Amino acid sequence: MQQFVQGFLQAIDPRAIIYLLVGTFSGLIIGTLPGLTATMAVAIITPLTFWLSPNEGLAMLIGVWNSAIFSGGISAILINTPGTPASIASTFDGFALTKKGMAGLALGINVVFSCVGGILGIVALIAVGFPLAKFALSFGPAEYFTLAIFGLSTMVAVSGKSILKGMIAGFLGFSIALIGLDPIFGSERFTFGRMELLGGISFIPVMIGLFGIGEVLSQIFTKSRTMSADARITTQLKRVVPTFKEVKDLTPVALLSSLIGIVIGVIPGAGADIAGLVAWDQSRRIAKRPEEYGKGSLEGLAASTTANNACLGGALTTMMALGLPGDAVTAILIGAFIIYGVQPGPIMFRDHANFVYMVITLMLLANVVFLAVGFFFSKILTKFLSLPQSFIWATIIILSLVGSYAINNSAFDLMIVFLSGVLGFIFRLLDVPLGPIVLALILGPMAEANMRRALILSGGSFTTFFTRPISLVLLILSAVSLLTSVLRKRKS
Amino acid sequence: MRRLLVFVSLVLATLLLAAYPDKPITFIIQAAPGGASDMVSRTITAIAQEILKVPINCTNITGAAGAIAMKRLQTSKPDGYTMGYVPVELSMVKALGYADFGPEDFDLLMRIMVIPAALTVRADSPWKTAQEFIEYVKTRPGTVTVGNSGPGSIWHIAALSLEKAAGIKLVHVPFDGAAPAVAALLGGHITAVTVSPTEVKAGVESGQLRILAVMSDERTPLFPDVPTMKELGYDVSIAAWGGLALPKGVDPEVYKILADAFKKAYDSETFQKFLLDRGMTPAYLDGQKFKEFAVAQYNMFMELIPKALGK
Numbered sequence: 001m002q003q004f005v006q007g008f009l010q011a012i013d014p015r016a017i018i019y020l021l022v023g024t025f026s027g028l029i030i031g032t033l034p035g036l037t038a039t040m041a042v043a044i045i046t047p048l049t050f051w052l053s054p055n056e057g058l059a060m061l062i063g064v065w066n067s068a069i070f071s072g073g074i075s076a077i078l079i080n081t082p083g084t085p086a087s088i089a090s091t092f093d094g095f096a097l098t099k100k101g102m103a104g105l106a107l108g109i110n111v112v113f114s115c116v117g118g119i120l121g122i123v124a125l126i127a128v129g130f131p132l133a134k135f136a137l138s139f140g141p142a143e144y145f146t147l148a149i150f151g152l153s154t155m156v157a158v159s160g161k162s163i164l165k166g167m168i169a170g171f172l173g174f175s176i177a178l179i180g181l182d183p184i185f186g187s188e189r190f191t192f193g194r195m196e197l198l199g200g201i202s203f204i205p206v207m208i209g210l211f212g213i214g215e216v217l218s219q220i221f222t223k224s225r226t227m228s229a230d231a232r233i234t235t236q237l238k239r240v241v242p243t244f245k246e247v248k249d250l251t252p253v254a255l256l257s258s259l260i261g262i263v264i265g266v267i268p269g270a271g272a273d274i275a276g277l278v279a280w281d282q283s284r285r286i287a288k289r290p291e292e293y294g295k296g297s298l299e300g301l302a303a304s305t306t307a308n309n310a311c312l313g314g315a316l317t318t319m320m321a322l323g324l325p326g327d328a329v330t331a332i333l334i335g336a337f338i339i340y341g342v343q344p345g346p347i348m349f350r351d352h353a354n355f356v357y358m359v360i361t362l363m364l365l366a367n368v369v370f371l372a373v374g375f376f377f378s379k380i381l382t383k384f385l386s387l388p389q390s391f392i393w394a395t396i397i398i399l400s401l402v403g404s405y406a407i408n409n410s411a412f413d414l415m416i417v418f419l420s421g422v423l424g425f426i427f428r429l430l431d432v433p434l435g436p437i438v439l440a441l442i443l444g445p446m447a448e449a450n451m452r453r454a455l456i457l458s459g460g461s462f463t464t465f466f467t468r469p470i471s472l473v474l475l476i477l478s479a480v481s482l483l484t485s486v487l488r489k490r491k492s
Numbered sequence: 493m494r495r496l497l498v499f500v501s502l503v504l505a506t507l508l509l510a511a512y513p514d515k516p517i518t519f520i521i522q523a524a525p526g527g528a529s530d531m532v533s534r535t536i537t538a539i540a541q542e543i544l545k546v547p548i549n550c551t552n553i554t555g556a557a558g559a560i561a562m563k564r565l566q567t568s569k570p571d572g573y574t575m576g577y578v579p580v581e582l583s584m585v586k587a588l589g590y591a592d593f594g595p596e597d598f599d600l601l602m603r604i605m606v607i608p609a610a611l612t613v614r615a616d617s618p619w620k621t622a623q624e625f626i627e628y629v630k631t632r633p634g635t636v637t638v639g640n641s642g643p644g645s646i647w648h649i650a651a652l653s654l655e656k657a658a659g660i661k662l663v664h665v666p667f668d669g670a671a672p673a674v675a676a677l678l679g680g681h682i683t684a685v686t687v688s689p690t691e692v693k694a695g696v697e698s699g700q701l702r703i704l705a706v707m708s709d710e711r712t713p714l715f716p717d718v719p720t721m722k723e724l725g726y727d728v729s730i731a732a733w734g735g736l737a738l739p740k741g742v743d744p745e746v747y748k749i750l751a752d753a754f755k756k757a758y759d760s761e762t763f764q765k766f767l768l769d770r771g772m773t774p775a776y777l778d779g780q781k782f783k784e785f786a787v788a789q790y791n792m793f794m795e796l797i798p799k800a801l802g803k
Contacts, residue, residue, distance in 0.1 A: 039525065040525055044534075046534075047534040047535055047538055048538075050762070137675065137679035138679055139679065140676060140679055141665075141676070141681065181556075181643070182643070183642075183643070183666065183668065184643060184666055185643055185801075186643030186644040186666075195556050195559060195590065195591065196555065196556075196560060198556035199554060199555030199560070268671065268672060269672055269675075322675070322678065322695075323694020323695065324678070324694070331527075332525070335531055338769050339766065339770075341769070344694060345695070346698040346700075347697050347698050408554055409552065410555075410560075449668060453665055453666075453667070456663060456665050457663075457665065457681065
C-alpha cells in the first residue's frame with residue numbers, strides 16, 4: 001500500500017505532469033505526420049530523459065507513446081495515410097467517413113475509443129498481467145505461424161468487391177516481402193546485387209506511397225476528368241464529440257477489439273498494426289451493421305482505434321512481467337528502465353513495486369490527457385480539409401516524402417515511396433484493393449520465418465501445426481474466418 | 493597584391509583549421525533507434541558535443557547488418573564533420589558478402605565496449621555447468637536446439653564457434669533479434685541460446701534461466717560468478733563490440749581533437765555508469781590498438797564465416 005501511494009505520488013508530481021503534457025503534444029504531432037512513428041519518437045527522446053528524474057523522464061516517454069499511437073489515426077481518417085503503421089486499419093472506415101463529410105465525428109470516435117482501448121489495456125495489466133504474460137510465452141514458432149495465418153485470413157475481408165483482385169494484390173505483397181536476406185539461411189533473395197535491397201523493401205515507405213501519394217494522384221486524376229465539386233470540399237466539421245448513444249452502441253465492438261488488442265500486444269513481436277487489422281475483421285462478427293464495414297462504418301473505425309491502443313497495455317505487460325520487449329517501443333523502454341536502475345522482469349514487482357505503480361498511473365494519466373487534448377487538436381486539424389484541394393495535395397506529398405526519408409535517411413526509400421505511389425494510383429484505377437498488399441507485407445515475413453523455424457524444431461514434420469493446442473485452435477479459427485468471409489462476399 | 497592574397501588565404505586557412513570544429517558534426521548510426529548501438533552513440537555524442545562545443549547530429553541508417561551506413565561513412569568526406577559508430581559487423585560484412593570493405597578502410601577512433609556471448613539454458617534444465625551441457629549434446633548430436641539472433645549474426649557465429657571448439661553438433665535456430673530467441677527459451681521451445689548476458693539478465697535474476705558460461709577472455713562484470721569458456725577448457729572467444737570511426741584520410745590534428753573529446757566523454761561518470769547499467773563491458777582502446785584488434789577479428793571472421801555458412 002505504501003509502495004502504491006509512493007508510486008502514485010511520483011506520477012502526479014506537478015513536474016511529471018508537465019513532462020507528460022510535453023510528451024503528449026510531441027506525440028500528437030509526430031504521430032500525425034506520416035512516416036514519423038511512435039518508435040522513432042521514443043527512441044530519440046530516450047537519451048534526453050537520462051538527465052531527468054525517473055518519474056519526469058518516463059512521464060515524457062509514456063506521453064509520447066500513447067498519444068502517437070492515437071494520433072496516427074488522425075491522418076488515417078483525414079488524408080487516408082496512416083500516421084503510424086498502427087493505424088492502417090483506421091484508413092478503411094475512417095477515410096470513408098471523411099468522404100461522407102463525417103470527418104469530425106470520425107476524429108471524435110478516434111479520440112474516445114483510443115482512450116477506452118488504452119485504459120482497458122492497462123486494466124488488463126493490473127488485473128491479469130502475470131497469467132497473460134505466461135500465456136505469451138506459450139507462443140513458439142508454430143503458434144506465431146498460425147497466428148500470422150489467422151491474420152492473413154482477413155485478406156478476403158479487405159479485398160473489396162472482387163476476391164480475385166484481392167488475391168492478386170496479396171500475391172504482390174508476398175512477392176515484395178520476399179526481397180532481402182533469407183530469414184533462416186541469410187542468403188540474398190532478389191537483391192540484384194544492390195546493397196539497399198539486402199534489408200528488404202521498407203514497409204513504411206510502401207505504406208505511405210500506396211495510401212498517401214496514391215490517393216493524391218487518383219484525386220487529381222478523377223478531378224481533372226469530372227471537374228465536379230469534390231465531396232471533401234463540402235466537408236463540414238459538424239460535431240466532433242460523439243453522442244452518448246453512439247458510444248453505447250459501439251461498446252460491444254470496442255470491448256471485443258480491446259481484448260484482441262491486449263492479447264496481440266502481449267505476444268512479443270506482434271504489435272498494434274496487426275491488432276488493428278485483426279480487430280477490424282473479427283469485430284464484424286458481433287457488429288450491428290457488419291455490411292457497412294469498409295464503407296464508413298463507425299463500428300469498424302471504433303474497432304481499429306480501440307485495438308491499437310489496447311495493444312500498448314499488452315506490450316507493457318510482457319515487458320514488465322517478463323523483461324522481454326512486447327513491441328518495438330517497449331524494447332526501447334527496457335533500456336530507459338535499466339538506466340533508471342530498474343530491470344524489467346518479475347523481480348521488478350517485488351523490488352521496485354513503487355516504480356511499477358508509477359508507470360501504471362502514468363499510462364492511465366496519459367490516456368486521460370490525450371482524451372482532453374485530442375478533441376481540441378482534432379478540431380484544429382479538420383480545418384486543414386477546408387483548404388483548397390491543391391494545398392492539401394501538395395502538403396500530403398511533401399509530408400509523405402519527408403516522412404519516408406526520415407525513417408532511414410535514404411534516398412532509395414524516396415524511390416520506393418514514389419513507385420508505390422504510382423502503383424497505388426494504378427490500383428485505384430483498376431479497383432484493386434490495397435489492404436491485401438499491406439496485410440501480406442506485414443504478415444508474410446512473420447509467417448515464412450516462423451513456419452521454417454517451427455519445421456527446424458519439429459525436424460521437418462508439418463504435424464507440429466496440428467498437434468500443438470494453440471496452433472490447432474488458431475488454424476480452426478482461420479478456417480472459420482476465411483469461410484465466413486467468402487460466404488459473406490458471395491451473398492452480397 | 494598577389495602575395496598578399498596568398499598570405500591572407502594562408503592565414504585564413506590556418507585559422508579555419510585551428511577553429512575545428514566550427515559547424516555541426518554528422519554522426520551515422522548503423523542500426524535502428526533504440527538498440528545497443530543507437531543508445532551508445534546517442535549517449536556518448538550527447539556528452540561529446542558539450543566538450544566540442546558544436547552540435548553532433550545523429551542519423552540512423554539501417555540495413556544489411558549496418559553495411560549501408562558504414563559504406564556511407566567510408567565514402568564521406570574525411571573532413572572530420574562526418575563520423576560514425578562501427579560495431580563488430582565492421583569486421584564481418586565482407587565475409588558475409590554484404591560489402592567490400594574492412595576495418596582498414598576507415599580511420600578508427602576508439603573502441604568503446606564489448607559484450608560477450610553467453611551460453612544460457614532454462615533454470616529447470618538438468619545442466620548446472622557448461623561441461624554437463626556439452627557432454628549431453630555429445631550423446632545426442634544434432635538434436636539440441638540453440639537459438640540465435642539471426643543467420644550470420646555474431647551470436648550465430650558464437651554458437652558455431654562453440655560447436656567447433658567442443659566438437660559437438662547443434663541445431664541452430666535463427667530468430668529475428670535476440671529478444672525473440674530469449675522468449676522462445678523462456679517458453680521452452682528451444683533448449684539454449686547464445687546471446688549476450690544483458691539479454692538474459694531479467695530471466696536469470698527471476699530464477700527462470702541459468703547462464704552456464706560466457707565466451708569472452710575475461711568474466712563479465714554483470715555476472716562475475718559465471719566462468720568463461722576458456723577457463724573450462726574450450727577455446728572460444730566471441731564478443732560483440734562497438735567503437736567510433738571516421739572516413740579514411742582525416743587530418744591528424746582534427747583526428748586528435750576528436751579522439752581527445754570522445755575519450756573525455758568516454759571517461760565521464762555518466763557514460764561509464766550508462767555502459768555498466770546496460771551490461772556492456774567498458775573496453776577502451778585507442779585508434780591504433782582498435783585497428784589492430786578489428787583487423788585480427790576481420791581475419792578470424794574471414795576464415796570462420798564462409799566455412800560456417802557454406803558461402
